[in-house]
Amino acid sequence: MFDQKTLVIALSSLAVGVAIGGAVLNSWLPAETASSARMGDVQFAQAQTEPQLTQAERDFMDFTMPDLSKPQAGGETTRYGCVKPPRPEWVVNRTPQEADNSLLLKAIYDMDRLQEIIETNSCPCEIEHPSWDSAERQYEAAATGKDRAEIRALRAPVVQEVARMTKQSLDICREWQGR
Numbered sequence: 001m002f003d004q005k006t007l008v009i010a011l012s013s014l015a016v017g018v019a020i021g022g023a024v025l026n027s028w029l030p031a032e033t034a035s036s037a038r039m040g041d042v043q044f045a046q047a048q049t050e051p052q053l054t055q056a057e058r059d060f061m062d063f064t065m066p067d068l069s070k071p072q073a074g075g076e077t078t079r080y081g082c083v084k085p086p087r088p089e090w091v092v093n094r095t096p097q098e099a100d101n102s103l104l105l106k107a108i109y110d111m112d113r114l115q116e117i118i119e120t121n122s123c124p125c126e127i128e129h130p131s132w133d134s135a136e137r138q139y140e141a142a143a144t145g146k147d148r149a150e151i152r153a154l155r156a157p158v159v160q161e162v163a164r165m166t167k168q169s170l171d172i173c174r175e176w177q178g179r
Contacts, residue, residue, distance in 0.1 A: 080177060082125035088132050100151040104143060107158040109135035114165040123173035 076084045091102040112135055116127050142154055 078129070082129050084129045085131050088136055097148070100148050100155065101139075101143065104151050104155040104158070105132075105135055105139045107155050107162055108138050108142075110162045111158050111165070112138070114162060114169040117169040117172050118165060121172060123169075123176035128173060 076086075078084060087102075088105070091105055094102050109132060113128065113130055116130070117123050120127060143151055146154065
């Protein structure tokens with residue numbers, strides 16, 4: 001394809017080009033630095049005359065990654081604007097052996113809120129996502145002193161009741177909020 005003579009000429013040309021390019025760039029460097037300093041002065045002057053941004057304006061385009069290692073303050077907001085209250089702290093970091101306790105609490109919470117939706121035939125945010133206080137009181141009354149097997153036995157009928165009420169409550173919420 002290429003003979004040895006052509007290869008030597010190409011490499012020599014490349015070396016000469018690199019040397020000339022380096023010399024040219026080196027001669028431009030001091031002039032560029034001076035213009036950069038002048039540009040910095042211009043930018044500083046503009047910053048002094050431009051209005052200062054408010055915190056909301058600075059946060060608008062804030063792409064800082066949030067700290068996901070800690071739970072967020074408050075609750076989660078649904079796509080329809082309701083704020084779900086955060087789960088009780090004792091439920092958040094359970095061991096696998098204690099999972100039955102948190103599942104029973106969640107089933108009680110869901111049963112209460114679905115019953116309320118059906119009874120009132122309405123679905124405002126405070127009914128769809130109520131506080132966990134009532135469910136916690138019911139859980140404490142039902143589960144105190146029970147072992148894992150008894151907790152599972154308590155949870156089964158509650159989960160069945162939740163399954164029975166889910167469709168009816170979803171239909172009410174769709175109609176109520178025009179979803």
